[in-house]
Amino acid sequence: MSKSISLMVNGESRTAGHPSSITLLEFLRNYLGLMGTKNGCAKGHCGACMVIVNGEAKRACLLRVNKLEGAVIETIEGISQAGELHPIQQAFIDAGAVQCGFCTPGMIMSAKALLDKNLNPSDEQIKEAFKHNLCRCTGYVKIIHAVKLAAKMLRKNKEATLKMEAAADQAAAKAIVGASPRKIDARDKVKGAPIYADDYVMENILYGKFLFSEHAHAHIVSIDTSEAQKSEGVAVVLTARDIPGENNFGLIVPQQPVLADKRVRYLGDAIAAVFAETPELAEEAVKKIKVEYKVLPAVFSAMESLKENALLIHEEGNIMHHVKVRKGDIEKAFAEADVIVEGEYYTPAVEHAYLEPESCLVRPEADGSVTIWTGSQGSFPFRKMIARSLALDEEKVRIIYTPCGGAFGGKEEPTVQIQSALAALKTGRPVKMVLTREESIRISTKRHAEHIYMKHGATRDGRIIAFESRAVCDTGAYISLGKPVVFRSAVVASGPYEIANVKADSYGVYTNNNPAGAFRGFGSTQVAFASELQMDKLAEKLGIDPVQLRRLNGLTEGKATITGQVLGKGVGYLETLDRTAKELEAAAARYKKQPLAPSKKIGIGIASSYKNVGLGTGKPDGAGAVTELNHKGRVTVKIGAIDMGQGSDTAMAQIAAAALGIEYELIDVLSSDTALCPDGEMTTASRQTYVTGNAVKAAAEILKDKILDFMAGQLGTGKDSLQIDQQGRVMNIKDSRAYDFSQVFQMAQENNIELKADYHYLPPKTYPHRECSDHEPGVSLEEYNIHYAYCFGTQGAIVEVDTETGDVKVLEIIAAQDVGTAIHPQNVEGQIEGSVAMGIGYALSEEYIVDESKVVTDNLKKIGVPMIDSIPEIKTIIVEEEDPEGPYGAKGMGEVPVNPTAPAILNAIYNAVGIRFNKIPVTRKRLLEELQK
Numbered sequence: 001m002s003k004s005i006s007l008m009v010n011g012e013s014r015t016a017g018h019p020s021s022i023t024l025l026e027f028l029r030n031y032l033g034l035m036g037t038k039n040g041c042a043k044g045h046c047g048a049c050m051v052i053v054n055g056e057a058k059r060a061c062l063l064r065v066n067k068l069e070g071a072v073i074e075t076i077e078g079i080s081q082a083g084e085l086h087p088i089q090q091a092f093i094d095a096g097a098v099q100c101g102f103c104t105p106g107m108i109m110s111a112k113a114l115l116d117k118n119l120n121p122s123d124e125q126i127k128e129a130f131k132h133n134l135c136r137c138t139g140y141v142k143i144i145h146a147v148k149l150a151a152k153m154l155r156k157n158k159e160a161t162l163k164m165e166a167a168a169d170q171a172a173a174k175a176i177v178g179a180s181p182r183k184i185d186a187r188d189k190v191k192g193a194p195i196y197a198d199d200y201v202m203e204n205i206l207y208g209k210f211l212f213s214e215h216a217h218a219h220i221v222s223i224d225t226s227e228a229q230k231s232e233g234v235a236v237v238l239t240a241r242d243i244p245g246e247n248n249f250g251l252i253v254p255q256q257p258v259l260a261d262k263r264v265r266y267l268g269d270a271i272a273a274v275f276a277e278t279p280e281l282a283e284e285a286v287k288k289i290k291v292e293y294k295v296l297p298a299v300f301s302a303m304e305s306l307k308e309n310a311l312l313i314h315e316e317g318n319i320m321h322h323v324k325v326r327k328g329d330i331e332k333a334f335a336e337a338d339v340i341v342e343g344e345y346y347t348p349a350v351e352h353a354y355l356e357p358e359s360c361l362v363r364p365e366a367d368g369s370v371t372i373w374t375g376s377q378g379s380f381p382f383r384k385m386i387a388r389s390l391a392l393d394e395e396k397v398r399i400i401y402t403p404c405g406g407a408f409g410g411k412e413e414p415t416v417q418i419q420s421a422l423a424a425l426k427t428g429r430p431v432k433m434v435l436t437r438e439e440s441i442r443i444s445t446k447r448h449a450e451h452i453y454m455k456h457g458a459t460r461d462g463r464i465i466a467f468e469s470r471a472v473c474d475t476g477a478y479i480s481l482g483k484p485v486v487f488r489s490a491v492v493a494s495g496p497y498e499i500a501n502v503k504a505d506s507y508g509v510y511t512n513n514n515p516a517g518a519f520r521g522f523g524s525t526q527v528a529f530a531s532e533l534q535m536d537k538l539a540e541k542l543g544i545d546p547v548q549l550r551r552l553n554g555l556t557e558g559k560a561t562i563t564g565q566v567l568g569k570g571v572g573y574l575e576t577l578d579r580t581a582k583e584l585e586a587a588a589a590r591y592k593k594q595p596l597a598p599s600k601k602i603g604i605g606i607a608s609s610y611k612n613v614g615l616g617t618g619k620p621d622g623a624g625a626v627t628e629l630n631h632k633g634r635v636t637v638k639i640g641a642i643d644m645g646q647g648s649d650t651a652m653a654q655i656a657a658a659a660l661g662i663e664y665e666l667i668d669v670l671s672s673d674t675a676l677c678p679d680g681e682m683t684t685a686s687r688q689t690y691v692t693g694n695a696v697k698a699a700a701e702i703l704k705d706k707i708l709d710f711m712a713g714q715l716g717t718g719k720d721s722l723q724i725d726q727q728g729r730v731m732n733i734k735d736s737r738a739y740d741f742s743q744v745f746q747m748a749q750e751n752n753i754e755l756k757a758d759y760h761y762l763p764p765k766t767y768p769h770r771e772c773s774d775h776e777p778g779v780s781l782e783e784y785n786i787h788y789a790y791c792f793g794t795q796g797a798i799v800e801v802d803t804e805t806g807d808v809k810v811l812e813i814i815a816a817q818d819v820g821t822a823i824h825p826q827n828v829e830g831q832i833e834g835s836v837a838m839g840i841g842y843a844l845s846e847e848y849i850v851d852e853s854k855v856v857t858d859n860l861k862k863i864g865v866p867m868i869d870s871i872p873e874i875k876t877i878i879v880e881e882e883d884p885e886g887p888y889g890a891k892g893m894g895e896v897p898v899n900p901t902a903p904a905i906l907n908a909i910y911n912a913v914g915i916r917f918n919k920i921p922v923t924r925k926r927l928l929e930e931l932q933k
Helices: 024-031 089-092 104-115 122-129 140-153 158-175 188-189 279-286 329-335 379-390 417-427 438-441 482-491 524-542 544-551 571-592 650-659 688-715 741-750 825-844 901-913 922-933
Strands: 004-010 012-017 049-053 057-058 073-074 206-212 218-224 234-238 270-276 291-296 319-327 341-348 359-364 370-374 395-403 431-434 449-458 464-476 503-508 600-613 623-629 635-639 669-670 720-724 729-732 737-741 756-761 791-803 808-816 873-879
Touching: 012 825, 024 049, 049 104, 057 104, 089 104, 089 140, 104 122, 104 188, 104 901, 122 140, 122 329, 140 825, 188 922, 206 279, 206 417, 218 270, 234 417, 270 279, 270 417, 291 688, 319 482, 329 449, 329 464, 341 524, 341 741, 359 417, 370 379, 379 395, 379 417, 417 503, 431 635, 438 825, 449 524, 464 482, 482 503, 482 524, 524 600, 544 571, 544 600, 571 600, 571 791, 571 808, 571 873, 600 901, 623 650, 623 688, 623 737, 623 741, 635 650, 635 688, 650 669, 650 688, 688 720, 688 741, 688 756, 729 741, 737 741, 791 901, 808 825, 808 901, 825 873, 825 901
Parallel strands: 004 073, 206 431, 370 395, 464 503, 635 669, 808 873
Antiparallel strands: 004 012, 049 057, 049 073, 206 270, 218 291, 234 270, 319 503, 341 449, 359 370, 359 431, 449 464, 600 791, 623 635, 623 756, 720 729, 729 737, 791 808
């Protein structure tokens, strides 16, 4: 029998009398119910489980309880006093350091351990304190700011500082649109509240585990689950034959098997799922399942898969999709060009690396329905896919959104939800399934790896007259979101430039890699890398400044994209270019004045990009919103948009408050519960600020009219003598009497009237892509509108290259982003900073690699996600070129800032050492090899 261990947790004496060899993370979550300590990897790579042990920040997943006799432990739950936030928690809110929130408790604990000892830390000391904390969302900039702000608050009179911050927050709330009030979900996240699916608990629960394929490509000869079914604690073992509906899923094309039964096409194909009394018992049972395979040759390169004699991954052929763009006379234009540059480029597959692994909790209901708590990017699309495989009416599947600890496009399709729901229905018991980090990496979609060929032709004065591209996109084993990604790699391949003659082809090709799906940038990121390297090569060959070349050819209002769409108002590209160039020139001058070791070289680079807002191409692209007055005298806004940390709930509250003319603090937001909320479709394509924002604005305006009409009738006065003030009161101008919203609600209840409004917004009409982009007689220009809005961005990079070691240090990124109107500028900055950090990883360190029998980069450390010490100073520039159709002029922006970072860095590396890299990541090893040549 193991010895009991005594320790102090948040000031209370606790005893670990169960097997004390468990980790501290398991003890805190599973035995004490302290869910604020998050499990992002269980390997010490992410820091989401950071706690303070005997005054030092420690990763709870690496500590065994049996080594902690007498230890004093602090968790996120213990740092608040009497319900008041600790100054560090308040600082994280005020600084905008909270996005998805999954890493936030661990970050706060690292900050506390530092500030308990040092109330005036330098940037270097802060980075050292956070060396084990990973954040995929924020780019770390606002986290550093939060620590400094907290230190300031702790150094000064704490109470006075908190009052000052609260007053500033209140002032921001009154300004509403264009201000940065406290994010609507920030308080729960800084407290480590149990809001994520893995934090939910129920009685009599079962736990699930998958059996994954042992091979990247094989026929399944037989599956024997008999021993697993007899294993201790097992309630049910599921294989494909247990699925009552369709054994396939997919947001666009249902193709990927829920459980594979005939053939496996990648290492993440699940063959069986075991559900048992504990995760450990389920895992033991999985090992007893016997699968006989007939191994097939595997293909891991899209270029190999294109070859004539390549083994077919799917019977219909290895080319999943082919998109063409044709414009003008490409052969004639190249013949007339004074200068031609061409090149071949490669961008790798990349892991999303959201901090929260995929998870869900399912409860079977008495009427044969199921309720599923899970994070996703669209509750309604998930409901449809799940119901289809369960052979249930959609109304029998209720999806309740739990906050996503990051997504970035990686949670648009089910992973654990269908199998868990089926197990719940079969057993009549609640079911939880949570992937380990290794399982998450193995099963999940990735950014498309792409082989890209590009060719530009220009006149001597710098006018680009011809453009050709060919992108071969590795879509992996199944379609997933491959078709629209491949589409994007064709239609924006040239970048934000007007070019009269174009030939662009994009191919989606099957391989035995992970399915490649949606990922921030959505196919525009890869071609932006290639096209922006081409632009610098072209500028050099022409002897023109790279900024001037971009300015000369840049898209503006009235110019046409390569797909023939003539742009209307709301095109802020040239302003992003000019403002970045100005800041870059000044910054470069500063850095070049600083003394350097002989081996170190400074380089500067610039790059631009653009991307669509919304789905476009004639696809359904609407969103709904409901606004209603509630009994507390507040307004509830119900939406289908998903807030994954980007702040959409907050933006919707701001838009509703502005439309109603009331304070932001009077708005509640309920999102993505399929039983209570309208459909907002998938949160993707930077669309929700635009479509759901417009729906909320309209619904709020209708509600305002309904309230005023009702009160006019009640008071026997004209509607024009009433108004709603910021405090949520109906004011009678004639007699100065005021009726607060709670009174208005009560009066409506007494009259059996529901003060509620709903609205479904449809964006401006778009049309299918026309392969030939030439404007034809009899075809209206409107019919070339494949999208209703675009966003634009430019970034400048300053790097330091060490020619002895091959190290590249990014010193500064200047990022200008056209966003329309910035509804919440602080959130916009956070999206830009997080995108830049992701772009730095794309340029220098990140790559996902598999072989026939294993995932090589199977943890967060190996996949190369940037840590805090890799992030430079990031200067954000918000360009507000209002979109005439957007809510208060806003449009989406959360994706495109990732695009210019990598090419700007590589252009800077060339500027520093004269070596052009056409392939990323440019690791230290690769750079050193080139330097030594």
